[in-house]
Amino acid sequence: MTTPPAASPPAPQTLGVWLVGARGSIATAVAVGLGALVRGRVPPVGLVSESAALRQLPLVPWSALVLAGNEVRSGSLRAAASELVAAHILPAELVADAGPELDAADARVRPGLAVSAAPGAAEPRDAFEAEARRLGSLPPRDQIAAIRAQLEAFRASLGGAPVLVVNVASTEAWREARAEWSDLAAFEASLDRGERPPASMLYAYAAFASGCAHVNFTPSLGSTPGALRAFARAKGRVHAGSDGKTGETLLKTTLGPMFAARALKVLAWQGYNMLGNRDGEVLADPAHKRVKVESKDEALRQLLGDPGLHSHVAIDYVPSLGDWKTAMDYVHFEGFLGARMSLSFTWHGSDSALAAPLVLDLVRLAELSQRRGEVGELVHLASFFKSPLGGGTHDFAAQYRLLLAWAAKCAPGESHGTR
Amino acid sequence: MTTPPAASPPAPQTLGVWLVGARGSIATAVAVGLGALVRGRVPPVGLVSESAALRQLPLVPWSALVLAGNEVRSGSLRAAASELVAAHILPAELVADAGPELDAADARVRPGLAVSAAPGAAEPRDAFEAEARRLGSLPPRDQIAAIRAQLEAFRASLGGAPVLVVNVASTEAWREARAEWSDLAAFEASLDRGERPPASMLYAYAAFASGCAHVNFTPSLGSTPGALRAFARAKGRVHAGSDGKTGETLLKTTLGPMFAARALKVLAWQGYNMLGNRDGEVLADPAHKRVKVESKDEALRQLLGDPGLHSHVAIDYVPSLGDWKTAMDYVHFEGFLGARMSLSFTWHGSDSALAAPLVLDLVRLAELSQRRGEVGELVHLASFFKSPLGGGTHDFAAQYRLLLAWAAKCAPGESHGTR
C-alpha cells in the first residue's frame, strides 16, 4: 500500500461497474437506487459517501456509473425489481421510473461461470443458462479468458473508460484452503494444470488481469488468497473485501468493543439469523453456510480478547421473510463481583436496502483510490466488511476512523467529521 | 485544565473516600467489592482501571482506600449488604468476609443534609436521622461548615491523607437553574443571604473548600454549575461528573454513532427503563424523574445530528425488580430508498454491580489526576458519565479514546491498548 498523493486526478466521466451476480437482490437494488440517485428522487440516506464526513471528496458522480455484469440464471432486472416491490423493499414508483435503465443494464449482462453442484441448480432453462453452464465446465484458463473478453468488450463499449468489478453473487460452497492459492506462481501453475479454484477467485483474477479494481462484497474467497493479493499488486490494482458488514456483524463489532472497554466479561454470545432470500436458500446448504459462519464468528474473539469465548452463529432459512433479515442475539455477561447480566437485541432489516448503498459507496471509494494511484488492499475500507482484506481491528468505530483519516489525506483542506 | 506533567508523584499510602450516600446500594457494593479486591478474592471484572489499557498507570492500590461518608437514613452497611445478597446482587460469602470492614466503615458514617420534602421522607426514626434533619434545615453557610468539619475530621483521622468526595446519593428533585449558580461571586452572595441551593452543590462546595477532589456519579447538579466549576479551579481541585453511564445510555452512546457512521436515519428512539431499587422509588416522583430524563435524552440528539429527533425516555418503578434494571429500547430507522427497519434491545443488569466498579475506577483515576497537578473538569473521564462535565462528544468510543490518550500521556513508555 503506497501512500496516496495529496492531490487527486479528476473523476472520470464514465465508470463501468461490472457486477458478478448482476440480477440478484443486491444488484437489483443497486440498479434501481442508482437510477433514483441520478434523477435526484431520493435523499442520500444510507450512503456513507454522501455523509458530511466524505462528501467533500472528489468522488465519481452517480451519473457516471454504467452497470453491467455476469449472471448464471436467466431472468431480468425488471422482474427482480418487481419481486422487491412486492416484498416491500423497493418503492413501486422508483422501480417504474427506472424501467428503461434496468432494461439497458440487463442487455449488458453476460453468462457467468455456473457451478453445476450449487444448491438448487437445475437443468439449464434456456440458451443463456446453457452458456453459463458451459463456461462453468471449462478449464480455468479458458474461464479467465471468457471473463476477460466480457470485461474488455464492456470497457470498449464505454470508450475505454475504467471498469470496476464487484462480486455480489451468492456465497460459494466452502472449500478447504489449498497451499497453492497462497502463492502467485503456484497458483498460476495450478491453473495451467487445469485445477479449478472457486469461481470467485477466477473473477478476481480476470479483473486484475484486465486492469480492473475489484471489490468482494461476499464471503467467498475472491481476492483474499495470497496469490490474488500478489497479483493485484503486480498489476497495480486496488481491491477491497470481503463480506459486506450490513447487519448483525455491524452490531457485534460496535457492541463488542463496549464490553471490552468496560472490562465486562462476555460469557456467551449467541446469534440467531433468519433470512428468506436467495442468499438464505444457498446458506441452508451446510457447505455454503460454513463460509459465512466462519466469517461472522471471528470478529468477536478478537474484539473481546478471548480466544475461548463461547459463541454461536446460526443462519436459518425462513422463506416467508424474503429479503427481510432478522437477527436475534443474546449476550450473557459477567460484571463486578460475579453478577450475571444480559443484553439481547433484535435487528430487523432489509438485506438489499442495507447492502446496495454500501456497494455504491465502495464503487466510488475504490475508484478514487485507484485513480489516486493506491495499490493493493484498501485497508481504510475495513468498516464496510466482516472480514477486512489486510486484517486489522474488527472494531467498527476504529475502522470508521481509518476511513475518516484517509479522507482527510485525500482532501486535506476539508473538514471530515470530528469523531 | 493544565497539561499534566509526564511524571507522576508516587501514590499515597492512604486515600480517604468520602461517599455522599454512604449506605445506599452503590456504596454498599463499593464497600463489599473493595474488601474482596483487597483480599484478592475476585477477578477484576468490570473494573476499567484494571484493564490492560490502564493497569500500567501508577494508580493508588486498593489497599490504600478507606471508606467513610454521609447518610441521611439510619441503618448499617451490613444490613444493606444482606439485602443485596437476597436480591442475588452480592455473593453471600464475599459479604460474610467483609463484615468487619463494613462495620468499620459504618462507624465512619456521619449524618448528611436530609431534605424533608424528599419522596418517602418520614419522621426521623432515631438520633442519627434527627441530626440529619437538623443539618438539612440549617442555613447553607452552616451546612457547608458542618460538612467541612466532617471531612476534615476524617482527614485528620487518616493522618492528613488526601480525601476524595464521591456523590452516590439518590437523585435530587429537579429545580429550575438560577442565574446566581453560574457565577462564583453571585453564588457566594446567595449563600450569604441564606438561600439554599440543592444539597449536592453544597457537598461539592465543601469538598473543594476543604481541598478535596469531587466526583458526581449522580444526575444531581453537584459541581456542574459554573460557580462550582470556578470554585474548583480557584482551589486547584479536579472534579468529574455527572451521572454514571452504566446501562441504557451506555448502549445509546455506543449504537447512536453506528447509525450516524452508516448514514442511517433514526426516525424514533423509544427507551423504556424499569427499576425497583431506592433510585427507582425516588424517580417515581416526577420532579426527580425530570432530572434523569433530561440527562438521558440529550446525547442522542447530538450523536445523530438531529435536533428534531423523535425520542422518548420512560423510567418506571417496578418494585419486584429491585436492583435489576431492565431497559427495553426500540429504534425505528430508515435506510436506502426509504426502507423502514428496526433495532430493539433489552438490557438486564444489576445497577449496583455496574456502578460500583466505575466508582472505584473514578476514585483511582481522579486521585491520580489530582496528584499530577491537573485542575478543573476531568474531560478525559467523559466515558464514565451521561452528562460529562466539560461537555464534548457523547460518543462512547470517542470518549474512551480520550481516556486512552490521557493514559498514554501519564505513562509514556507503556502500552495502553491499540484502539
Add this chain to the structure above:
Amino acid sequence: MTTPPAASPPAPQTLGVWLVGARGSIATAVAVGLGALVRGRVPPVGLVSESAALRQLPLVPWSALVLAGNEVRSGSLRAAASELVAAHILPAELVADAGPELDAADARVRPGLAVSAAPGAAEPRDAFEAEARRLGSLPPRDQIAAIRAQLEAFRASLGGAPVLVVNVASTEAWREARAEWSDLAAFEASLDRGERPPASMLYAYAAFASGCAHVNFTPSLGSTPGALRAFARAKGRVHAGSDGKTGETLLKTTLGPMFAARALKVLAWQGYNMLGNRDGEVLADPAHKRVKVESKDEALRQLLGDPGLHSHVAIDYVPSLGDWKTAMDYVHFEGFLGARMSLSFTWHGSDSALAAPLVLDLVRLAELSQRRGEVGELVHLASFFKSPLGGGTHDFAAQYRLLLAWAAKCAPGESHGTR
C-alpha cells in the same frame, strides 16, 4: 338475553353497514377488504367468521354488505386507501381494483357530530366539515334526530334492508361517569334538558331508536352505560362491544390464564405500546389516553386474581410507525421457592389489518343474532373485545369457547371445532 331459536331465518340479500368514522384507517381497510372478498381476490385469512368453526353458520354473504357512515373530516376513501398503500398496509392492486366501490361508499358518507375540542381540531376546511361542526354543536335531541334521519335515509335507499351501526371512530376524551347515564329515564330527561353526553352514546341511541343493531369497536362509552343497555332491550336490538381486542390485550388475555393455571405469581406486567396513526395522535392527549389505559388494565387483575397486581400500560405516539403498532411487554414472575423469572414479548402488527376483519366478522355475527331474535348484549362475542359488554371472563380461550358454544346452538347439526 333470550335463548335464540334453533332455526335461523334466511340471510338478507342486502345489509347496510353504517360506520361511525367512515374514512378512518379501519373503515378504509374494511372497504378495500370487502371489495377483495366479494371478488374472491383474497384468502379469508384473519376472518374468524370464515374459519372452520363458524363457516357453517347461515351468515350474510359478503356480497350483501353495503357500506356508508358518518365522518367529521373531509377527504375520500381513495385518498385514505392510498395512504395505507404507502404505509405497506394495503396491497396497491387491491386498492386499484376497489376504486369504484370506494367512490360509491364515499358518496354515502354523511357529516357526523364533530367535537370542537378534539385534539388537532382545526377550523372547518369546507362545507362538509362545517356541517359536521354545526351538528356537533346542536342540542342532543337534535343531534339524535339528525343521525336518525341519516340512518333512515340510508335504509330507504336500500329498499328497507336492515342496517347495522358500527363505531370505528377515534377514541373520545375520557369523562367522569354521570349517574343519569345508568338509568334510561334519567338519561332521557338529561337529553331533554339539553345535556350532551359523549357523541358515541348519541350514535348508539340513534341506532337503537331507528331499529339498528350496534357494535362499538372503540373504547368510547357507546352503548355501555346502563341507560343505553336498557334502551337496546326496550327496542329489541342486539349490541356488542367494546374496544376491539386486536393486539397487546389479545396476548395479555391469552398469556394471563397460563400463569394462573400454573400457579405462577406475576410480580409485574409492564406494557409499552407504540403507535403512529390517527389513533395514536388522539391517544397522545391525556384525556383520550385515560379511556384506553383503563380498558387495557383491568383484564389482567381479573385473570391473575390479584387486585394489587403491579401493572403499567403506556401508549406512546411514534409518528414514524404509522399504522404499525408495536407493543413490548415485560412480565416479571415468581415460581417455586421464590425463583424470579421473566417473559417479554414484542408484537408488531398493522392495526388496520388486525381490526378490519374483526369488524367484518362482527357485522355478520351481530346480524345473525338480530335476525334470530336475540336481544341485548351479545356476550358470546366477548372474545372480540377488550371490555366485553355483559362482563364475564377476560380469558381469551374461555371467551372463544362461548362463541363456539353459541355457534353450536345456531347450527346444531354441524361441527364447530373441538376446542
Add this chain to the structure above:
Amino acid sequence: MTTPPAASPPAPQTLGVWLVGARGSIATAVAVGLGALVRGRVPPVGLVSESAALRQLPLVPWSALVLAGNEVRSGSLRAAASELVAAHILPAELVADAGPELDAADARVRPGLAVSAAPGAAEPRDAFEAEARRLGSLPPRDQIAAIRAQLEAFRASLGGAPVLVVNVASTEAWREARAEWSDLAAFEASLDRGERPPASMLYAYAAFASGCAHVNFTPSLGSTPGALRAFARAKGRVHAGSDGKTGETLLKTTLGPMFAARALKVLAWQGYNMLGNRDGEVLADPAHKRVKVESKDEALRQLLGDPGLHSHVAIDYVPSLGDWKTAMDYVHFEGFLGARMSLSFTWHGSDSALAAPLVLDLVRLAELSQRRGEVGELVHLASFFKSPLGGGTHDFAAQYRLLLAWAAKCAPGESHGTR
C-alpha cells in the same frame, strides 16, 4: 381408562417417591422444595395442586412423601443443592434447613442403569458408579430384576406403603422405534432374547411389574411404547407422561391456539432454546437432541392445523446459563389482505424451579388416580406434558380444562375454578 368412582379412599400416611435421576437438578429442587413445604417455609407458588381449583381434592399431604431413587453418578444431594444455590436457583436458607432430609434421601439412592455410551461418560470414579456401570451392562431381564429389587426393598422399608416411580433423568439417545416395542408379547420375547431397549423402558417395566404407578417427566420413551401401555393396563397401574411442559412449549401451546382462533396464518415459527445445565450438555449430543426436538415440534403443526408449517427448534448448550433456560421465539404471521406481522418472545426461567413443582403435583395427582382405581394413561394430566400419553389436543387451555373436569368428578360437591 375406567371411570373413577365418585368417592376416593383416604390418602396414605406414607408415599414412596422413587426418582430415576435422583441427584439431578430437578430431583434436588424437588427434595429441597418438599422440605420447605413440609415445614411451611414457602408459599405454594408454582404448585398446581395447591391452586384454588385443585386444593379441595383429597391429595396426599406433603409430609407423607419419602424420596429415594436411582442415580448413575456419584455425588450427594447436598452438593447438588449447593450448586443450585450458587446459580441463584435455590435460596441458601432453604437448603441449609433441608440438610438432614437431603442426607436421608441420599442414603436411599441406589445405582441405576449406566449407559457407557452416554455423552460425557467417563470411567467409573468409585464403587457406586462401577455398580451402575455393571448394572448397565447386564442382560435386560437381570436389569429389571435389579430395579425391582430396589423398588421392593424401598417399599418394604416404608412398611409396604405405595411407591410411585418418576423419571427425571437426562434425555436418552434417540433410537429408531422397533416393531417389538409396540406389542407386549413381542417385547417380552425380545427381553428374553437379551435385546436391551432404552433404559427408560426398563424402569417403567420394573415399576409396573412391582405394582408402582409411573410418571415420565422426560422425553425418553419410558412407558410410551404400546408394549408398556399394555403392561400398565395388565397390572392395573396408572401412568403419565411424557416430557414436562415447563417453558417454551408451554408458551407455544398457549399462543398457537390464539393464532388459530383468530384465523391468522402462521408463516414461520422459529424457536431458539439456550440452556446450560446437565440437560443442555446431554442435548448438545445430536442423538439426544433429536428426541427433544421431535417432541417440541409436533404440537404446533397440530394446533395450527398446518402440516406444512415452517418451524424450527434449536436447542443450544450455553454453559454460563446453567439452569437458567432462555428461549427466544420468532413468529412470523400473515393477517387480512396479506399483511405480514410478527410476535417474538423471550422466556427466561429456571428449569428446575419450573419442573420441580410439576413433579410434586404429578406425584400427588397420579397417586390419587391410582388410589381411586383408575388404570392406564392419565389423559387428564395432558397439560403437564409436551407429548401427552394418550394423545389428544396440545392446546394448553383445553388440556387444563380436562384437569378441572377430572377434579370436579373427584370431589363433586366442591368448587374447582370456573374456566
